[in-house]
Amino acid sequence: MATLTTGAPAPPRVAPKPARKRRSWPALIPFIGPALGFYVMFLIIPLIGTIFLSLTDWNGFDFAQIHFVGATNYTALAHDPVFVSALLHTLIFVAVAMVLKTVGSLAAALALNERLPLSTMFRAIYVMPTVISMVVIGVVFDLALSPTLGLLNPLLKAIGLGHATNGLWLDDPHKVLPILILVDVWQNFGIYMLIYISALVAIPDELGEAARVDGASRWQEIRRVTIPMLRSTTGIVMLLSGIDSLKVFATVYVMTRGGPNHASEVLSTWGYSQAFTEDNVGYGSAIMVVLLAIAFVFAFIWLRLFRSKAEDR
Amino acid sequence: MARKHRLPSPGRVTAVLGIYVLMTLVAVSILFPVVWMLYSSIKSNQDILSNVFSLPTSIKTANYHNLFAGGQMPIWLLNSAVITVVSVAGIAILSALAAYGFATFSFRGKEKLFVFCLIGLMIPPQALIVSGFKWMSLFALIGSRWALILTYLGWISFGVLVLRNFFQAVPREIIEAARIDGAGHWRIFSRIMVPLARPSIGTVVVLNFMWVWNDFIYPLVYVNSADRYTIPLGILQYQSRLGVQWGTQMAALSVAAGVPLLVYLIFQRQFIRGILAGSLKG
Numbered sequence A: 001m002a003t004l005t006t007g008a009p010a011p012p013r014v015a016p017k018p019a020r021k022r023r024s025w026p027a028l029i030p031f032i033g034p035a036l037g038f039y040v041m042f043l044i045i046p047l048i049g050t051i052f053l054s055l056t057d058w059n060g061f062d063f064a065q066i067h068f069v070g071a072t073n074y075t076a077l078a079h080d081p082v083f084v085s086a087l088l089h090t091l092i093f094v095a096v097a098m099v100l101k102t103v104g105s106l107a108a109a110l111a112l113n114e115r116l117p118l119s120t121m122f123r124a125i126y127v128m129p130t131v132i133s134m135v136v137i138g139v140v141f142d143l144a145l146s147p148t149l150g151l152l153n154p155l156l157k158a159i160g161l162g163h164a165t166n167g168l169w170l171d172d173p174h175k176v177l178p179i180l181i182l183v184d185v186w187q188n189f190g191i192y193m194l195i196y197i198s199a200l201v202a203i204p205d206e207l208g209e210a211a212r213v214d215g216a217s218r219w220q221e222i223r224r225v226t227i228p229m230l231r232s233t234t235g236i237v238m239l240l241s242g243i244d245s246l247k248v249f250a251t252v253y254v255m256t257r258g259g260p261n262h263a264s265e266v267l268s269t270w271g272y273s274q275a276f277t278e279d280n281v282g283y284g285s286a287i288m289v290v291l292l293a294i295a296f297v298f299a300f301i302w303l304r305l306f307r308s309k310a311e312d313r
Numbered sequence B: 001m002a003r004k005h006r007l008p009s010p011g012r013v014t015a016v017l018g019i020y021v022l023m024t025l026v027a028v029s030i031l032f033p034v035v036w037m038l039y040s041s042i043k044s045n046q047d048i049l050s051n052v053f054s055l056p057t058s059i060k061t062a063n064y065h066n067l068f069a070g071g072q073m074p075i076w077l078l079n080s081a082v083i084t085v086v087s088v089a090g091i092a093i094l095s096a097l098a099a100y101g102f103a104t105f106s107f108r109g110k111e112k113l114f115v116f117c118l119i120g121l122m123i124p125p126q127a128l129i130v131s132g133f134k135w136m137s138l139f140a141l142i143g144s145r146w147a148l149i150l151t152y153l154g155w156i157s158f159g160v161l162v163l164r165n166f167f168q169a170v171p172r173e174i175i176e177a178a179r180i181d182g183a184g185h186w187r188i189f190s191r192i193m194v195p196l197a198r199p200s201i202g203t204v205v206v207l208n209f210m211w212v213w214n215d216f217i218y219p220l221v222y223v224n225s226a227d228r229y230t231i232p233l234g235i236l237q238y239q240s241r242l243g244v245q246w247g248t249q250m251a252a253l254s255v256a257a258g259v260p261l262l263v264y265l266i267f268q269r270q271f272i273r274g275i276l277a278g279s280l281k282g
Helices: A017-053 A072-078 A081-113 A119-131 A134-144 A152-158 A176-202 A205-213 A218-229 A231-246 A250-255 A267-277 A281-312 B010-040 B045-050 B062-070 B073-104 B110-122 B125-138 B145-153 B157-169 B172-180 B185-196 B198-214 B217-222 B231-236 B246-266 B268-278
Strands: none
Touching: A017 A281, A017 B073, A017 B110, A017 B125, A017 B145, A017 B185, A072 A081, A072 A281, A081 A119, A081 A176, A081 A218, A081 A231, A081 A267, A081 A281, A081 B010, A119 A176, A119 B010, A119 B246, A119 B268, A134 A176, A134 A250, A134 B010, A134 B231, A134 B246, A176 A231, A176 A250, A176 B268, A205 A218, A218 A231, A218 B010, A231 A281, A250 A267, A267 A281, A267 B125, A281 B110, A281 B125, B010 B246, B045 B246, B062 B073, B062 B246, B073 B110, B073 B145, B073 B157, B073 B185, B073 B198, B073 B231, B073 B246, B110 B157, B125 B145, B125 B217, B145 B217, B157 B198, B157 B268, B172 B185, B185 B198, B198 B246, B198 B268, B217 B231, B231 B246, B246 B268
């Protein structure tokens, strides 16, 4: 970082360094101490606690009954078919939602960048679902897709497509995961569209102009000049949208509870039911640790990007 | 990118039309469920059951009456409001202080400590609920609003990131001038930095408002009685695929969606800036 600064008033280079350091600690602690205190108490300790509990066998009631069992929970995971499919569903969910959100938000940003009339209105609408609680979105879609009372089946019938489906949506094990992915994409692509729009604004116009002088069409210009210029933004969007999808819980919990028959079970819902419904606190924690491990892979890549970005400044 | 295509070619006209059709379809897919929810909330249950699409013929306030007079909606709104206001104010204060510390002091291990503070951005909150629940029950806080407030006060990562970036960009001359006038850290922080950072603090407040208000997993686990529910948990009480209380449910959803939508429409600028700041592009 080029902008590292000192609190002392522009000290001359000859000033003895240790003296300045000793003075800065008492002044520094009231500033970063309180935030760090809450952060460690209520985020870092539960994080370490999850890892600790994953190495124990505990029903969750009596602290005296915590037994350390080593990696037993982790070996048990490999023999739990529901865990394996939950892991698979999570990975599929994250990968597919990430790609769809990236492509969708890029397309929306490029379309809005054409500065056609009503663009601002479209932009505001596209961001709207992200501010609404996932619980609300989940309940609304749950109702809309209900086979008996929902919106979608009468709608399909009205446009003559009623026979194309069996009328089941969230109850169909083959459709439930794709539907949940689409809801996630539908709700959150607007955020990434905003990130793309701000990157598009920053692209110097000379490049596009050069392409136009060479007789490139608008579409060729976008494909050959604009999209390659957005490469680093695309990296950030994929990463952030992946992390975002990894956090999925409320929509699945509200719409399907992981069902039917675990067809939409993801790591967070399976860990939740193991820990709170089945009272397998140790085993539930091990499932959460797997989720954390995936999150840390994303975090590691993000930090690398963050560092290189900081060095660019 | 200024448009230089003065004379639209037939190809461009078709492309523009295609873009409009697509953009409108996406917009309708977003607006329709929201509008459907809103207008269904003023229909009677029988009207909804006989035709889910039909527009209301008259305004029926019975659903809202059920929620507010007959139900616990006022308590849930109050719970959500108290928890959100206290938590978000706390997050703003804590993260502004820490951000000032990171931006103006130099000390060993500063970058490492800063990165440590960002871990919170990456962690799926639901991964922490199991041990978080046990941790809170050690302090006998389960069932109290404090369990939620204290948890949210740990969500300082975003604020520290955004505000540190802002404080670092403040010209050194301003701070040096204040220092020569004899101002200490507290004075510089409260009289110069915080007023300057007001837009960035607004961004931090708006985004954290959305996150805390809409949070579902922690209330689900930490709250154990209906009179302590927050809005996202409360509205689930009306969920039923059989449509028994369909109208009331729609009204509950409208209230739950209405608050953040209103905040978004009023503070759109802060919200958008927050999204960009969180993507390391700010």
